[in-house]
Amino acid sequence: MKLLELEVDKKSYIKILCVFILFIIILLVLTYTSLLKYEKITLDQDIIIANIGEEDMSVHIDILEHQGNKVEIVGWAYKENEETKTINSNYVLKNRETGEMYKVRTRYEENLNVPLEYRNAGLHSRFLSYGLANGTYDIYVLYKNNDNNILANTGIHLDI
DSSP: OOSOOOOOOHHHHHHHHHHHHHHHHHHHHHHHHHHTOEEEEOOOTTOEEEOTTGGGEEEEEEEEEEETTEEEEEEEEEETTOOOOSOOEEEEEEETTTOOEEEEOOEEEOOTTSOGGGGGGEEEEEEEOTTOOSSEEEEEEEEOGGGOOEEEEEEEEEEO
16 A cells, blocks of 8 residues: 655755755754753842852862853752752853843753762753853852752853
């Protein structure tokens, strides 16, 4: 039984194939850029801003790489003496000149550089800095694990 009986000449076949390949390329580009983006944020009124060592926060950046428009940040963040039940943390960039803040997509990863009970505190972010104004950005961790709402300063900055 034939489900589809279509006769396509060679010229039409090539056109269909080119359109299909173009569609796949556009889909891949859109997926790539949507996964590597950032969003402008404003702080909630109930957020706690913590400098290094405050609010029992322990934050650290292991790797900070910036090549061209690609940025990668790897590190960890956890609250001392608190078991992490939910993981919901992101890196935030704050422009020193304008004060604007940008939350970048951040994913969880196990980090072996921390005590065993905090191994799930690893954070990893890759994003494109297209559209970010040139300048110096302080790097923070927006720590919302276990219903916390803490913006913890890492003490590290990024020059774009």
